[in-house]
Amino acid sequence: MSCPVCFNAAASDDTVRHSINLGIFVLMGVTGVVLAGFLRFVMSIVRRSAQAGLQTRPSGAES
Amino acid sequence: MEIPYNATVRPDTGVTNQKLGMWLFLASEVMLFGSLFSSYALLRSGAMTWPDQSSIVNVRLASVNTLVLIASSVLIVRSVAAARAGNTAAFRRMMATTALLGIVFLAIKSFEYRGELAGGLRPSMSNFVGLYFVMTFLHAVHVAGGVLVNLFLCGPGAATARTDAARFTGRVECAAIYWNFIDVVWLVMFVVLYLL
Numbered sequence: 709m710s711c712p713v714c715f716n717a718a719a720s721d722d723t724v725r726h727s728i729n730l731g732i733f734v735l736m737g738v739t740g741v742v743l744a745g746f747l748r749f750v751m752s753i754v755r756r757s758a759q760a761g762l763q764t765r766p767s768g769a770e771s
Numbered sequence: 772m773e774i775p776y777n778a779t780v781r782p783d784t785g786v787t788n789q790k791l792g793m794w795l796f797l798a799s800e801v802m803l804f805g806s807l808f809s810s811y812a813l814l815r816s817g818a819m820t821w822p823d824q825s826s827i828v829n830v831r832l833a834s835v836n837t838l839v840l841i842a843s844s845v846l847i848v849r850s851v852a853a854a855r856a857g858n859t860a861a862f863r864r865m866m867a868t869t870a871l872l873g874i875v876f877l878a879i880k881s882f883e884y885r886g887e888l889a890g891g892l893r894p895s896m897s898n899f900v901g902l903y904f905v906m907t908f909l910h911a912v913h914v915a916g917g918v919l920v921n922l923f924l925c926g927p928g929a930a931t932a933r934t935d936a937a938r939f940t941g942r943v944e945c946a947a948i949y950w951n952f953i954d955v956v957w958l959v960m961f962v963v964l965y966l967l
Contacts, residue, residue, distance in 0.1 A: 724817050731813025738805030742798050749784075757783045 778937035789938075793945040797952050800913075804956055807906050811963060814898045822899055825965060827892070832883045833965045836876050837957065843872035844954045847921070847947045854943040859932045862943070866925035869950070873918035880911050903964055910956060917950050 775781075776788045784791055815821055850865035894901040924946055931939040 723819075727813050727815075727817025730816045731809045734812040735805060735809035738801060738809070742801055742805075745798065752785060753783050756785060760782050 778935065778941050787941050789941045789945055790948070793948050797948070800952065800956075804906075804909075807902070807909070808959070808963065811902050811906075814902065818898060822897060824899060824903075824967065827887075827900065828903060828965055829883050829886060830965050832879055833961055836879050836883075837961050839872050839876050839879070840954045840957050843869045843876070844951050846872065847950045851940075851943055851947045854932070854940050857932075857936065859929060862932070863925045863929055866921055866943070870918050870921035870925065873914055873921065873950075876914055877911060877918070880907065906960055906964065910953070910960060913953050913956075917946070917953055920946050921950070 774788070778787060778789075780787055781791075786794070846865050847869045850862050850869060853859075853862040853865060892900055894904040924943060928942070929939075931942070
């Protein structure tokens with residue numbers, strides 16, 4: 709399974725599987741942090757938009 | 772044509788469009804550097820043997836470079852404060868020193884590269900050396916880009932401080948965000964490539 713040039717011909721598949729998992733987890737961690745930041749940003753936009761809507765709505769308006 | 776929310780805060784996002792653009796750019800940068808750190812984790816944990824990194828690279832020079840970048844980050848934060856206060860002379864002085872420290876960083880890095888290349892180190896030698904050159908060079912390119920922006924802001928770009936102070940302050944803040952990001956990336960890189 710493993711490329712002998714990158715991972716040494718003597719490396720077992722278990723070692724390679726472990727290393728690939730670690731690489732994936734690191735990249736998923738970075739991606740997760742970035743996506744969580746986007747999500748928080750979108751949520752803050754929704755909250756701020758709602759607040760701005762309430763402030764600009766004329767008093768006594770029902771909908 | 773007036774670009775909306777270039778200098779004033781947009782009510783729904785809570786930031787100016789300048790700053791929003793910078794944060795989106797930095798998100799893409801996080802992914803770029805994150806993929807390299809992921810490659811490092813993959814290759815190191817999969818390797819049968821991994822060299823003693825500190826015996827290959829120059830930890831002493833890298834430590835000096837770390838101090839240089841931290842000092843430059845402190846200075847750029849103070850230059851933002853000076854720009855906000857409208858003290859253009861102090862801003863120019865501190866931003867120029869920040870850019871100078873960036874140039875010192877690049878000079879030390881190139882000196883480090885020279886010693887390593889003269890010692891026969893090549894990216895093709897091993898996975899670690901290949902990653903070391905790719906990651907540190909990519910970071911150095913980012914530092915060089917930041918130095919150019921900082922030099923522009925304390926040079927010809929400072930004229931905007933007189934004509935449009937709010938927009939100018941926004942530009943300085945964006946430059947500071949970028950510079951601090953580059954500093955943080957270096958700190959992680961320093962630990963991963965030099966100390967671990």
